[in-house]
Amino acid sequence: MDTAEIIVTLTGLALVAFVVWYFFFSARQTASAVSSSSGVQEVDITVKGGYSPDVIEVERGKPVQLSFYRDEENSCSEEVLFPDFSIRRDLPAFKTTLVELLPDKPGRFEFTCGMGMLRGSLVVK
Structure with a gap:
């Protein structure tokens, strides 16, 4: 192996390590739902290259x-x-879309984009 091949191989390994870290080990932004006066738990989520926050905690x-x-x-x-x-x-661009649900059992429930690339979790306590 010459120097160029070593550099290309090391760069490729570094990029693979970064992708693995980003998708599986990077810190997740967590938010707890805020209950309105009517008892509905509400959370605002921004979709831009991912979900922010991407972990949402709610009550069962x-x-x-x-x-x-x-x-x-x-x-x-x-x-x-x-x-x-x-x-x-x-989800139309530059608009807000409401998703309403009633979590009846505790657990961690994943949500994704249509392609499965953007991911988030609904944690029901």
């Missing part, structure tokens, strides 16, 4: 209203899926 048995504001036109973020709740919603 109380209705949840998630407000997704899509701040981009990237085709990957055109919809959000909550497979455990059988929910699929289109």
